[in-house]
Amino acid sequence: MLEINMDDVIAVIQSIRPQLIVIAVALVLGIITTVAINKRTVASQGVRKLAHSTSWVVVAIAAIVSITMALTGPLDSMLTMATATKHELTQETIDTTNKLAVDIEREGITLLQNNDRMLPMGDTGNINVFGWASTNPIYGGTGSGALSDAYDTTSLLDGLHDAGFKTNEDLTKFYTDYSTTRGTIAVTSADWTLPEPAADTYADTLIDNAKDFSDTAMVVIGRVGGEGLDLPTDMKADDVTYNDNSKDYEDFPKGTHYLELSQSEKDMIDLVAKNFSKIVLVYNGANAFEMSFVKDYPQIKSVLWAPHPGQAGFEALGEVLSGKTNPSGRTADTFLTDLTANPTWNNFGNFEYDNVKEFEVDSARGVRFPHFVNYNEGIYVGYRYYETAANEGLIDYDATVQYPFGYGLSYTTFEQKMGEVTYDAETGKITFDVTVTNTGDTAGKDVVETYYNPPYTNGGIEKATANLVDFEKTKELKPGESETVKVEFDDDDMASYDYKNAKSYVLEKGDYAISIRSDSHRTIDEREIIVADTITYDSEDNTHNGDAAVATNVFDDANGGLDYLSRADHFTNADEALAGPTDYSMSDKDKSTFYNVGNYDPTKFDNDSDEMPTTGAKNGLRLAELRGADYSDAKWDQLLDQLTFDEMDNIIANAGYQNAAIKSIGKVRLSDVDGPAALKDNFTGVSSIGLPSNIVLACSWNKDLAHEYGETIGDMAHEMQVSGWYAPSVNLHRSPFAGRNFEYFSEDPTLSGDLSSEQVLGAADRGVYAFIKHFALNEQETQRNGQLCTWANEQSIRELYLKPFETVIKADGDAQAVMGSFNYIGNTYSSAHTGLNQTVLRGEWGFKGFVETDYFSGTNYSYQTGDQAIRGGTDAMLATTETTNHITDHSATSVKAMRAATHNILYTAVNSWRYADGEPDDPMPSWKVTLIVADVVLGVVLAGLEALAVKRFLNRRKVAEAQ
Template identity: 35%
Template sequence: MTKAKRKKWSNQLFAGVWGAALAVLLVAVIIANAVALNYSTIITTFFGHTTSRVENGDPTAIYYESVYTTDGELYQAGLDLCEQVEAEGLVLLKNENNALPLGDGRKVSLFSESSVDLIYGGTGSGSVDTSTAKDLKTVFEDVGYEVNPELWNFYKGNHDSYTRSNPSIFASRNNFAINECPAGEYSQAVRDSFARYGDAAIVVLARSGGEGDDLSRRMDEREGGGTYLQLTTQEKEMLQLIRDSGAFGKTIVLVNSCNAMELGFLDEARYGIDACIWMGAAGQNGLAAVAAAVKGDVNPSGRLVDTYAYDSLSAPAMQNFGGLEYTNGSELDNLSESYFGVMTQYTGKNYVVYQEGIYVGYRYYETRYEDAVLGQGNAGSYDYAATVQYPFGYGLSYTDFSYSNFRCVPEGDRFTLSLDVENTGSVPGKEVVQLYFQSPYTDYDRQNGIEKSSVELCGFAKTGVLAPGQSETVQVEVSREELRAYDANTAKTYILDAGDYYFAAGKNVHDALNNILASKGLTTADGMDADGDAALAAKWNQPTLDTVSYSAAATGTAITNQFDKADIRHYYGDLTYLTRSDWTGTFPETITLTATEALKADLAAGPDTGEEGYTMPNMGAGTDLTLAMMIGKSYDDPQWEELLDQLTADEMVRLVALGGYRTSQINSVSYLGTTDKDGPAGISATLVGGGTKCMAYPAEVVMAATWNVGLIREVGRLIGEDGLHGGVTGWYAPAMNTHRTPYSGRNFEYYSEDGFLAGAMGAAEVSGVQEKGVFCYIKHFAINDQETNRKGVATFSNEQAIREIYLTPFEYSVRFGGARAVMTSHNRIGATWAAGHAVLLNDVLRGEWGFVGHVVTDYVGTPVYQSALQAVLAGNDMMLSTSEANENISPYKNNARVMTALRQACKNILYTGANSAAMNGVSTSTRIVSVLPTWQIWLILFDCLMGAAIIAGGAGIFLRCRKSRSAADTAARR
């Protein structure tokens, strides 16, 4: 039997199929080239390639120099500092009967799926490369402990089935799930192992936050249906299993979360928890400090940077948080954009109203407590002790400290506060001295809508290591400016009220407030939950209302209302903010809004491109100045104008419009440009690669929990060193928005609920980084305190809250930290995109605070809402854009107003670059020449190969058809 002869394709079929295939290949190559060239900047950054060649480089021209001769030496310094930050940021929350430290040579069991899957950082730009980080078992073994291998392997073996779901920046909505192993899954062999490793059960409770989404307030019913910050059903079962086993001498909880969890279970007898340490996210090497603290080689000295309430939903801000949409949101569809046609990225439909005003975090809980004690303000049956578990600033130690000899000495426009701290315990340790003030809440305030917190942080310091019996005198200077309040309705500037001001030291904010109340003669008999110490408080009197002293900035700029249109009352006049004059009557409720015509018009408003009063700037002049000639020169030096005259219109457009993860090179002034990277806890290659390998420090919230400004300045310095060694000159950090609620997805990369603490930490970190010539883009400017609908959400707040709560960290980082770059935020302030908010950027940032440097947007996905034209006209100098398509300035190259704004933006960018490590190796004779990055050479070779393949394929089709036709012709002639 013969095989069937396969039928040959006809010429028409052959040509059609293979011709179509070649056509598809050709189109694919064309599209690939278009996409690659459109995103050329980020591809170049990812591969770490260069677009320039330096001629006449000068290796001796080093303006910022590393003190580390090798990368390895720097890396080891980073590892050591990372561990130190975690050691000083650990907060001992509970320690019944001195359960900790455990001491030497213990046998322990590590519990929870999270024990084998710790959180080292956040997600998105906050991710930490854990491939070289030690796990929990290893660090406990490093301190000489034996760790239960049966239990560890059980969790490892089950990990595919029970894995915590961490939020992802790329998800439209995240599936928050803990997925703890149910108690019924523990095998008998695992249960039998408990007694062999029963010195302590060490339980890890982890909660992850990340960029792009806020934490869930409604978990799956399988996990108990509560919020993400509560224990799940399976975690409760696990704790009960530990207790019921009777195998463990002690139960220790490690809180591996940067968001304030509900920890009431620590006090429940049914779980028998002996001690708890809050560890946050430990970064690359901080985990070693956790094991050292459990053993006793480290004495925890961190203090909380947030209020921990029994009910995480009790904060007034929780009533207006997350996804709120105008009832007529469909009428705003024209303001929304889709990303790759899939999901709404930039929307005009959403809003959030900060109806709580200044009463964020402890400012709410403590102020309402005082009013309840004093029987004023309609405080109702407010029970502080049942509401707040751990106050802001709380933290224990393995030793005890006493305070004495508190003094407050007014000296001109400053107060010198000092006290003696003595270690009265039995082991060495560090103490955090916290200093607070209270300003009078007067009739003027009540009549003019000025709100006052009953207590505010105004200073702090950390002692050195004190041996038992050793004392240290701590002295802190407080500027009188810290006592000011913002009067938005009458004086329309900062004021200093007439009346009595109190200063107090305390172990935490609540302790300090009780000391203030004690100095007023109040005791527990008056409703206080504990007697204070009047000796730790002092009083100072301001005789008259002062509306002048703080009505102008140090720059000479008058300070007055700038955010009236960000106040929801601008559009809806009848809305009431929370006031301590009437707690119960004004407590926030979820606000439902219908967008008014006025609001819709403002949401859709575009930039003014009118040219009246503007003249076209000089461009493309033939002078021969280079940026290296401007190093160290004043921002106002007239030679800047000559240099700027050399820029061409195309160079200006490119420098402003294409600033994603770099600043562009400018050949006409021999500027090499910079590489800019992300990473809130250290320079990171997570999002854009580039081969940068730098230290990941503990999360910013852990840094703040150290309450050690000098230590965080050192963190900044080593991050700057990482920049020098890795060729990174701009760092998209630190982030310093506010922990408005416990549920913000990015609380891990923001310092605190308190602006003063965040500002002090931000200023320290920024000054340390910039000491090494790496400029910091402090972010996200401003009022970007939630992730839900962050891209376009209209954020409404009043002027007092904006200035006193949300702008304070940025202000301190500029005025006292010297920040030379700023990143604006995705959200709107009122109806106006933050990057297009001229009042924010020019009147406040530059006018009031004296900022000199450049401003970049947050990442630009589409160019309509995030308009480069709107941004540059408002004082936002550069677009964090990696796509050549996201550039809508070119059509205005003949517009005098736009080109004048471009010129100013270029000056700001170049000024920052001239005074950075980007100029290392560049002298006045150095010239920059453009070259193709290596990947584009690869692309050309690829195109040549594909072109040859397509031509060869086409030729093959032609020859086959021709051969067949010739054969047919021959046959026909026969």
Template identity: 35%
Template sequence: MLEYFKKRKYKKQEILQRVREDKAKRKERKQEIAALPETDRKAEIESDKLLRKDQKKQRKEELKSLSRKERKVAKKEAKMYKKLRNRPRRFTGWAVFATLLLIIGITVGPTVTSILANVTGKHITIDTTSEEADEAREAADVVSEEIANEGLVLLKNENNSLPLADNKTNVFGSTAFTFKYGGGGSGASDQTRAVSLFDALTNAGVEYNKELYDYYAGLPELEEGTGQSDTGVIQVIKGMLSSDEAEGEPDVTDAAIAQAKQYSENALIIVQSEAVEASDVSLNELKLSDEMRELVEKVAENFSNVTIVVNAGNTLELGFVEEYPSIQSVIWVGTPGPFGTNSLAKALSGELNPSGRITDTYVYDVESSPASENFGDYQYENLDKAYLNYEEGIYIGYRYYETFYQGNEEGYNQTVQFPFGSGLSYTTFDWNIVNQELNSDSIEMQVEVTNTGEVAGKDVVQVYYSAPYTPGGIEKSAINLATFEKTKSLEPGESEVLTIQYDTRDMASYDMENENYILENGTYEIKLGKNVHAIDSTLNFELPEDIVYQSDADTGTEYQNRFTKSENELTVLSRNDLEGTYPSDQDDSKVASDKVIERVQEHNYDDDVEMPTTDADNGLILEDLKGLDYDDPLWDEFLDQMTVDQMIEYVSEAAYHTIEIDELGIPNTVLMDGPAGFSFFFKQFEAGAYPTEIVMASTWNKDLAYEMGEAIGQEAKACGIHGWYAPALNVHRSPQGGRNFEYMSEDPVLNGMIGSGMAKGAQDQGVTVFMKHFIMNEQETNARSGLLVWSNEQAMREIHLRPFEMTVKKGDVTGAMSSFSFIDGKWANPELLNGMLRDEWGFEGVVSSDAVFGFMEAPQAITSGNDLMLDILTAPNQKQLLEEAYKEHPEAITVGLRNSMHNALYATLKTHIFN
């Protein structure tokens, strides 16, 4: 055995050396191409692409000529090469975290005390043992299972193979023993009450082959993971330290197959991916491992009714299900929380009729999206920062596939396996538009949905629009989600009339040249779809003249381009020339301009502001301001009472809590993760646990999203929690995103509608909702080192900002969490946090940083619109930075501190503390 590992290690080192050599050659080639004139550069890039294509074809032919044994060895070596080449940087950021912890722990006494307080949760005083807390968790469990029930998606069901006719099945694979209930990191939740798959099958009356179970359970390398729940930080460390090589799938013997065939012709296999905060997912992890493919092939060849269960928060390649006729059904469960196994088992038995819809486009090749061309590790040569180019513009997910393949159905079908919004049912539905009112103010219709099948079920009516497009004009996707509604459970023959409405201006596009939104004249096609590609009916809305929107409908703030100060322009994908503008990281300029360097390194303090009053004796306490508007004059009198030291302490010491200032009636508050139920990054405690956000979104049920937020808010009140670091509203830019399980979908409108429902439910219970991560936090690689993210204003507004805007306006949030990203060259960009969030959208409340790293400094934060520092490691250092900045810029710092206190305390007054 030792000899085997020595050989494998040697082989790995040999291949790693090849990877390094090939990378060096590619770098040299890039430099050669970069030195060419513009006209020659494109031709050389295209030539290299063709060469790589020919080489790939040649390698395939060479493989065919090898013996089976040689082919297997060659495939393993090729797999190892690819994994080493594509391996994400796993230690960036979190390794800095650990290193800083070690260094500070040795050298700085006061900081050690601060760190220990944050890590041990000493400052967090919650009661999870009360009768009210027990009742809240029981209510949470009910909502959790309801979400799992409605979030389950039936993607394939040939010959009505599900529900199972004989309620017996064989469960193959080690994955059944390591079911993924959630993701890892701050988005993890308490899984101590999780139901194992086998218990769930029994509960639903589905018999499983116990001899096959015993075969797997007896394997020494297998350990069932039900109910095991590490803390978030442990999950992150495990994710960083783990290899991106998939665990080997144990072989199943011919005898076990023979016994299973006698038991039942039904078989079930679970396919999974690992995902955790701080690590992105490698391309290989989105595909079947060789061992898992061998298992699928063996089972598919021996059983006539095979079900594949997709237990993953990332979009996997599922093309293999079409290679085997016996794979009759595919069920997507995502990462469905502690009771998701119950939902799966009930769907198999027929007790549950699936009604979920997928929230991403499933394609045969996950690298086929333009965003995948710019995902990973990109470093500037002349600036100590990483960068990421969003060259896909607005064409993320279905917006790309539906636009690029418009009019090319054959090409579309060869590329897209399951379109965005796909999902089947055990029954059938008919739709009938019984009324419509389409005008320049609103699009409204009543749709009668009738269950025409034989069992009860729910349906989702998805409404899309296609706007008139002028080649060379403003970029527009061929189709966009406008809104959706879900029916109640309809019995056979029963009907329900859904009222569907949205504002006509929601179809407007952002015009970067004129700095406004515009509805261009022409025909707007309003489409009712079973999914984005299967359109049931279309209504035409004619707009005779352009409608230009110069200002925000709610605040009246005039629109303007807010993210162009760095003058860092990209070549962004254009519908007018999809092939010519298709993204590539081959011709990136890795040299930051002088303007970009200046933006990153400098911070401007406004020293012309008037010095506010401090330490006044006005006899006010915080409760005296309850119910007052944000701009009520009494706020000035209250804030005049605070000292600079008090304010510095308050904004610096804000990791998972805020401090008490007793003499002013300011209470301490407890602020907790996470999007799938309350959790603390460093310490476990019992709490309600929900499916991850991708499953919540796959319900397509806005009312259920509100119920989840409401249940979380009720638990918060029962336990003494006042702020919730959620919901997470970033989009699935790429299937590789390490936190895709924690985010909802590839579509901003779906994110905004589900996210605002969750937010509103919790806010209505008196909880400060910190929507996050504001904005463009869709990659973990380099994120915690301060990642410069580049896009254009239209894509930012229509895609990345849209769900946050909807949540501010529909969810009435009083909190936000800024991201790690440098937007337009700035972390804590004032145009984002003040200009966009507060001025344009009308947000009133508090902005917290995400966990603080070296590039995140309090003086920059509080003078740019970021109010609280979620600083686990170096809160004393943040205080020192503020004290030093105050000596140099007393007016600017005092005004910044005062604004931060105003924002934070306004949000605190809205919490259940003051109810």
């Protein structure tokens, strides 16, 4: 999602251009008329004065009518949202939410290293906190993930103080005197400057006093990311803004990236390491950081990852340091010693086609051309790549991976004992117990991580050697206490998608290793099950994972003919597949079906056999009568028959931050607001408390916390009169440099899907519909709305990128809304991709809610049109002003699509909490009441002025005649 920016301003001006033209023309005509009257009319008898007054009354009427039409037309929705009543949170809800934020951060903080058991430190003590980020830490992401400044925020230092620690105030003053703000990261531009005083600016007395204050040091490194921009992979690139901290050196020489230490940070750590033998490093960021430097400093005993804590979560950091809280977080991503070894390194970023001039569109942002990104690594993303590549001898695992996926330490020790694995081939169920025992001397929680390693045939279906299939977190176990965790999953969870031959999901026969692991790399115990016969999920009575229809190839058009990374012959094609693009041309075949605002004509796709649906019928139904009715109930057709073209168009076209009203059926306007870690009303300015980012929740590996997260969002939504939540975001961390990794969960689809499902179910418990987003393949921000053609094979699309969405949709059927993505899938805009939105989402998964675009800026982005979107299975346009969001084609084909879209929107709306007690009140917006009063008053005034002018004219004429 986007915050309101210059694009919005331009869009508003464009939407009211006709009215502005009318006003301008009327004004010019008024001036011309005045001049002409002065030259041609006789001053006597009052003719000139009457003509003057009448002409300017006409000008005023034209202006009033034009302004009224602009306000009640293109600007209607925006004004209604901006003037809506502001509903604030109660103090009780604020307190409850803050408590949850601390709980999530307690379990999300991840202990990566703890040499010599430096941590915990105990309840009290002095500590020197180094690093400028200690005084300006990262609380959340930017863009839609930014937090509100309306609520108190617990700082990093506050968290330490509240736990009983005393921090060196001289150091704090040193950093705040240096700078109080970091570079601004906005949606469309960024200053990536990392303020960090040069080491030679630390006075000797400052260091000497610090050593007297405490023999313990903490070093804080912070990194921020956000919507609209990915993190720089080359800090000296032309489009990167950065100001060095010293004139004597560069913080980032050419070729260095944002997720490694700057020179100022290196020098600062050198300084601290020379003076302190006990150092704890805290990384405060959402993106996996390059931490190979830790090995060079034996003084760095402990390393903590403390991702974005929201507005209260830093309370947990002090608790972890003191030992009041035993850290139980696990990494949600793989940390590499060198991030350039990520398989996406060369296929992530800004790649523009060189032969697409025919698709040039001149928008508010300048001339726009299509771009592309290639998912060449196929299914080998994150730990799936590192584990499999190491197994095949392609990489040296220990030299490549510093902290594996699913890794985290504790202040205690645990033992996990795996019971016998039972596989019921008839039901497909795989079950076993894991007994977890706290074998240490401190209470704590552990995570049971279950992986499978499927049989692989050289050159056959691609398969990774490690695949997370289930996970559970224990309760807090006291020393010596045990808990038995039941693990259960289906055999088709281990199936692979064969897009080349079977064109369906296949569970190949052979031995499947089922293991419990401390992380993706270290096996605790393992059992094998045998699948006796290959199962192909290709019939109506044998679909994959309960699909309503057989899953078969849908995304052949997104394949792009790329040479995808293959495990065959020990990844023999790795160098070529991962090298980066060499062909920057779009094929003629793909050009022939590429559409944007410049060449999409809906009439070319009308189906002559379609029959025009009934509109405007007088059946007398109200929407509230359909609450709880089945999606296919006959009453829906009766209700939909009542709607007119304009009513359907309005609810489809004007869905930005709202679910528009249809008064004729009692459909009230519902408020949909931004996320992901809070509820943000971009128009009234009201926001909720900000919870920790989803990366923290992912590091907690705690499904119960995820459910509570959703419930709390729902509770806040009730108090804010909000019905829809633009979250959670379930795209994957394909690259550590993706700007929105803070709001996405993980590099793994199972962890992402299970936790986001609980969030959605929790919100649904409160009657709030959550928009899972961004559907789909929105794994980078660079050129995300630059007609970004995303090329990937069907196996990776289904097994990785669609998997979290599928998991949420199938979780008890409570998912009611989906938000599309900005990018194209192959050469088709995602929100117009019929295969994605109809065949897969509705056909295979049985989704019954509604699909909305990501922010709709039509001509500004150069490719979004409402006509194409509704025919591609999208129901609503997230537009805040008039652009190409309205439906222009009135054919039967178009009206059928509008009817289906309206059905989906209304089905979700009536089953939200706002309709729980019947039809809600729907008073006229206050601004409309004011407008009506103003128009009436102005009308009376203008009529009076004109009457007065006529009266004076008549009086003058009588006087003249009498003379």
